[in-house]
Amino acid sequence: MSKPKNIALGVLIGSIGTVGVAALGGIAYVYSGGYNVAATEPHAPTVRWALDTSYQNSVQTRSDAIEAPADFAPEMVEAGGSRYAEMCAHCHGAPGAEPAGWSRGMRPEPPILWHAASEWDSQEVFWLVKNGVKMSGMPAFGPDHDDAAIWEITAFVKELPGMQPETYESLTAGAGGHGNSTTTHTE
Ligand code: HEC
Known part of the structure; x- marks a missing residue:
């Protein structure tokens, strides 16, 4: 064999060996229980970075083909408001209403949506609500809500940034009771 x-060949064998040792090390770490999964401890910065980056890019890529309505009728915003008060406000808060205390113990902590909603396009909010987010506690509402209901929620979420507590109160006045509930799920 020439030099x-x-x-x-040496470089190839060396590289395969190094990757193999690293993979075995990774598997051993997973089995050892060394990574602290307690929600009271923040993620290690590299883990947080990897999760955040996959989260944002995954939502962006997967929602690209969804066509959002050009605008949302006021009735859609209102219907979405009742749904939001029933299904989202305890985790994400609302104008004039703090999220439930227990939701602050979640990792990641559910973002306060009247700040965060402006960072996501309508089709991204729709995708997030329909599909949820793995390993985060953000539920998928698609399995028990049709697309029309999810667009109503989206319409409301897009109105959230800058919404005054009085507007929120009037939009959601009928929420929480059973008579005025417009959710399609059965309990
Ligand atoms: C049990 C708590 C919980 C409930 C209920 C919940 N969410 Fe979430 N949601 C989360 C968490 C946690 C995240 C953050 C995901 C992450 O960072 O990986 C999130 C993320 C989001 C995001 C993206 C915000 C951002 O900047 O990351 C939107 C939009 C959203 N939720 C909308 C909703 C809507 C609308 C509802 C109600 C239909 C809802 N969520 C119900 C926990 C919840």
């Missing part, structure tokens, strides 16, 4: 071929 350059020997060197190339």
Whole structure:
């Protein structure tokens, strides 16, 4: 065998060996229980970075083909408001209403949506609400809500940034009771 071929073979075997040792190390770490999964501890910065980046890019890519309505009728915003008060406000808060205390113990902590909603396009909010987010506690509402209901929720969420507590109160006045509930799920 010629010299350059020997060197190339050596490099190849060395690389495979290194990757193998790293993979075994990773598997051993997973089995050892070394990573602290307690929600009281924040993620290690590299883990947080990997999760955040996959989260944002995944939602962006997967929602790209969804066509959002050009605008949302006031009735849609109102219907979405009742749904939001029933299904979302305890985790994400609302104008004039703090989220439930227990939701602050979640990791990641559910973002306060009247700040965060402006960072996501309508089709991204729709995708998030329909599909949820793995390993985060954000539920998928698609399995028991049709697309029309999810667009209503989206319409309301897009109105949230800058909404005054009085507006929220009037939009959601009928929420919480059973008589005025417009959710399609059965309990
Ligand atoms: C049990 C708590 C919980 C409930 C209920 C919940 N969410 Fe979430 N939601 C989360 C968490 C946690 C995240 C953050 C996901 C992450 O960062 O990986 C999130 C993320 C989001 C995001 C993206 C915000 C951002 O900047 O990351 C939107 C939009 C959203 N939720 C909308 C809703 C709507 C609308 C509802 C009601 C239909 C709802 N959520 C119900 C926990 C919840």
